[in-house]
Amino acid sequence: MTGLPIDSVLPQIAQKLVENTSLVLQAPPGAGKTTGVPLHLLQSDWLGDNKIIMLEPRRLAARAAATRMAELLGEDLGETVGYRIRLEKKVSARTRVEVVTEGILTRMLQNDPELSGVGLVIFDEFHERSLQADLGLALCLEVQAALRDDLRILVMSATLDGQAVSRLMDDAPVITSEGRSFPVEIKYGKETERRNIPFDMADKIEEALAEEGGSILAFLPGVGEIKRVENLLLSKKTTTDIEVYPLYGDLPMAKQRKAIEPVGDGRRKVVLATSIAETSLTIDGIRIIIDCGFRRSPRFDPSSGLTRLETIRVSRASADQRAGRAGRLEPGICYRLWPESQNGALALQDRPEIQEADLCSLVLELLNWGATGPEELSWCTVPPKSSWKQAIELLRSLGAIDQSDHITDHGKNMSRLPVHPRLAHMLVRGREENAGWLACLIAALLTERDILQEGSAKTQTNLLVRIDAFTSKSKERGFKFDSYRLKQVKRTAEQYARALGVRPDTTFNTEHVGGLASLAYPDRIGKLRKNAVGRFKLSGGKGAELDELDPLASRPYLVMTNIGGAGASARVYQAIEVSESQIRKFHAESIVLEDRVRLDDLKGVFLGEEVERCGEVILKATRVKEPDQEAIKQEILTLVRGRGLTILEPDADFEHLCHRVISAGALAQKTDWLDFSEAGLISSLESWLLPYLDSVTTFKALQALDFKSILLSFLGWDKRQFLDENFPSRIELPTGNTARINYVDPKLPILEVRLQELFGLSVTPSIFGGRIPLRLHLLSPARRPLQVTSDLAGFWANTYHEVKKDMKGRYPRHYWPDDPLIAEPTSKTKKNMNKARR
Template structure:
């Protein structure tokens, strides 16, 4: 083997692992860590008959690393070095080194938490912080702590902040290795803001090809930009002998391998790649890198339960990884389509996927592992609580975990399939019937792949299924991947014990091949069943609004199942959906349907409405009148309506209002034993004082027959009722003999409006509540007009009466106006009777 920079630190690394501990290896690009370290570990005594598992984030990197190491040993892949990736594996009885992708490691841990027969687990390119990588490390740390003290863990990366990782690994030693890269010149060639990325990339690329030698590697955010850039280059016209290759995760592995292979003599190539080419891969012949500075990430919203793709700037660490691709084999140049100033403001590291991902697959894995609280594990970055709680709620709806968060048999079956829990629920529900299972697998595979019809505006999933089966898909390579994945799942499910891979529901006993596409998708997306509203828009069972992008065949259906939509604005735009009939919802989603008797207040009608309803989340599937509603619920609904409207809803006549005012005065005067009959208190306690009297009443108009005075009086005991009449009487008898009503509308200042002549002979102001509160006297003229307001009658007689008398005597000369009001006879007539 030729000498590599990593060889200089291998003795230190091997010594650290030989002492039985963990380690962190930070090795720069080109050091050789991915292929040299596993081979060196094969020779260690502590390995014994155990295996080395090396985790790679991507399938192509896993296969390439295995092939290179096997070649170094002079063997074929599958002998002492093998790999396991999705839909492909090459291992044998002699295999010592297994290079696996992240989902494969999770399945290995779930089937054997102690990892018996495994001596070491290596986490390569850990800086990428993929969800399954973080999960795999957390599970391995717990397995090491509880079951396997002898298990060795090695975390490797080129651009890793090593200190936090070393701490999680028990203060593990950190070994640093320089890389073997050639000098790369960095040129900042900022693109015009707002212009298409393909034009900026294409122009920079054509210039670079004229000025520099070697092949070119172009980093773009996604497949759409790769395709547009390829078209731009074709239209611009490339020099002879230059071919364009694509490199992204949705390509078949043989096409990916072709993209990184060396060119034929006299040929140059341009590789248009996503972030897949950042690390672990050497694209042969590359001397030029053109970096758009963009990447596409999936961001999950716990609020809506939806994920959206966002195009974001790369981190400085990713930019350096990309730049290093130009110097793996010879000096190179990197064109960055941003400015040096913009580069200084890029984040140093990318966000861990666990911060932005849909956590339902992770939550299911933890439930199967036996973890109720994710904080039981040692995480590099703990799962965000809101996203994790949202994931658990989805798993409960899918019946994958119980109310306590424990995995069900159905959930365990879903996890074994290695598929998103939504799709796993669908596959499990139709596992018992071959024809239905085949279609369910096709739908699951279609939803796991890019849209086969690309720019097709019709969102109907049935078009995609027809295109898959007829061979008319626009992307035939994608269609082949979908077919392969569907067949893999079908065989896996049929091979599982009992034939019910997802844990078939008892309600699915009638499963047959006649289930529609919509029925199957409803099992996966029960919260995204959509009901059409009168204006043509839709509302989901989750309560979120949705809209079809334009008028199309699905617009005529009352119900849809939305399997893909965006998360923009208050109403998401539907991207993929299928039609479903109400009868199918009732058949296939019995566990999600709720039959309820709704007794509700109708504010518009001012009455209680009682209905029978069949609900699916926020959707009312059917509704009819409820003939015999629960009287208790009717009374409660009416109380709610009264509370909304206030006391004005009650038929409070003058006598009832006066009674309330008198009772308020008793409490206002400091007697805490008296009931609180303020408006706020009455509304708060309607259930106690009013509800017993409203049974049989359903509307505000019927409240008119209530004896409100009696009801309010019932709030007092007999003693309080007697005391009220004594201390706060409804009327006060004045010297003339008249009984004058007292106005208690202001409990702080009761008013007695009485003609002045009826008070002759009364020396002091009448007082209430054991003499503590004087009434406010409104002294009236013979024509009932106020001439004076006072709370001190004696002072009025002494100081103001004579001026008032002059005025009144002039206006009412026939009336009796004595000089001495103290000795005069009170009268309710013009003059006293003789």
């Protein structure tokens, strides 16, 4: 272990930790910190008989770090150095350095908040800012402050954000180390306009193959782009003697392995990868990196409770990490598809996961820990309020917390299981229903990667097909499963079964799958909409859609086990049929019976119904003869709130009045005014609309109401008086005609008028006692726009003479006087003007 950059700072690290219980180490890749630091600190006096725990963000990294350290000591794994990751551990009573994945630490803390026997916790790769690492650090700081003032915490980070972490840890000292890697030459794209990622990437790969020797690793955002680049490369003549390998997480294991292995007989390799190759995998023999500059990233939307994927720009840190992959063994080269001038537009760091992710598990962990809110702990980044609130609501609906947000016994049972709280709820309830093993299988299938192989059925959304892989039925159907993943799912299910205390079972009843899944997703029970194949209304209130040709698309009830997408209607990626009786059985306490009124869209009549519903899903509706008028009135308000004022089909007068009132409020700067914007009127529906609904029983009658008059009386006499005097609806023109003032722009009332009608008028027409001049849109006799001005006198003096020349040619029968100020205003032709005089 000689000659690593970290060696020169190791004594300093050890010495600082004698007096300080917290320390930050900044060391770039190649410094040797992951193996050097724990082994060196093992000799510290303060450690005594206690252990060192080191956190790694990935299982692969944990196993590798432990293996290297054991090698350096000349020992086997599990002696002085061991590791613990999910489903696998190599530790013994002698073990002094335990490398664990981040989630394991949370588990350790929940079991023993004092972390007995642990002297030092090291957070490796903290710059990645995973949710688990942020949570782990917050909890460790709490332990240090409240229970264990001798516990030492060392945060190791590759990038220069150490100061922020240091402040969080009571201004802990920061030690910086050099790194070591081979130089990587960066080549930027040209400033010229680019087309799209796949085209640009294929061109750049061709260019790099011609310019440079060695194999290429190209970073693309996702599977779609990878497939397109692959096709483009195959169609190019210059790229025939290379091997192209896609590489992404959903690729079957065998194919992933092929992409990572070296190619034989000196052929060149082009690997098209997602960000999986940024940290998780190392590919043999790469000299050239090509970075498209984008990645796909999950983003949790607390309002829908869904996570959707976004294609976003990479951060500077991530681009540097990608480039660094070219300089692992020899000097390398990195082509970036963006011009250097755009570097400033990239964020320095990626947003920490805690800001982007579903916080349900984290919140349950903290409530179980005894915290009642996020403010009770010290965070690197405070969890967003909206995600916290959504998590609390979901946990309440799963019965994990009570009405006062305290964890229940059920919640405690849930938090012991190593799964998302949704699935934990399903497991615990499944066990109560004697379907524990089936619940474990479902949870494992929903947690691990899809076992169904691509191509065996183009888009197979049915969860039951996956369940059948574990029964004798699988052979009959001809679906192909990835055997590695199948094994993985089985191991995971067995882990859950151990944690739950149930036995694997071969005789489970697959009819219960839908019901069990509905426990995990009580907000995603979907009911098929009437006359709409593939479109479902979800119990949580949103909509969801399946391909019309999907066999599930016409089933009456589904549980959506995987949905994504934004907006009102989500895309269903995986679902399972559920029967009405299963919904009734598993959701008895949330099914309500109520009287309500519904608008029959076809007949336009309000009908009374007695309704049995589970969330927003109607299980049963029975007609009631005489609907209650109060209920009709409330239903009308609900309709308008949901669909907006447009369902009232308001006429132009109504809209004009609204604009006029808004404009008057803005221009006269009234403080005691009424809000006539759509949002404002919707929030005051009770005041202005409700009093007129006493005899409305049909939709037609509703639309026939005179909304303009209704709004005028809502406005009241004083305000209406002020409005008419200062912001009139129409204005009189010199001809004696009147013209409507356009108030659409609240700050700028407009008068559209034919130029000739203003002859003789020297002052710009105005409102509000002359304080607001109207913006004039002057029109030709055929009402074509000629000129826009707020200064009529200036127009007559200057522009008019040019306009006149043009107009005389085009409208010879009209009157175009040389001096418009003394001319007679008119809306007519010359002939008709004379007629009128006689």
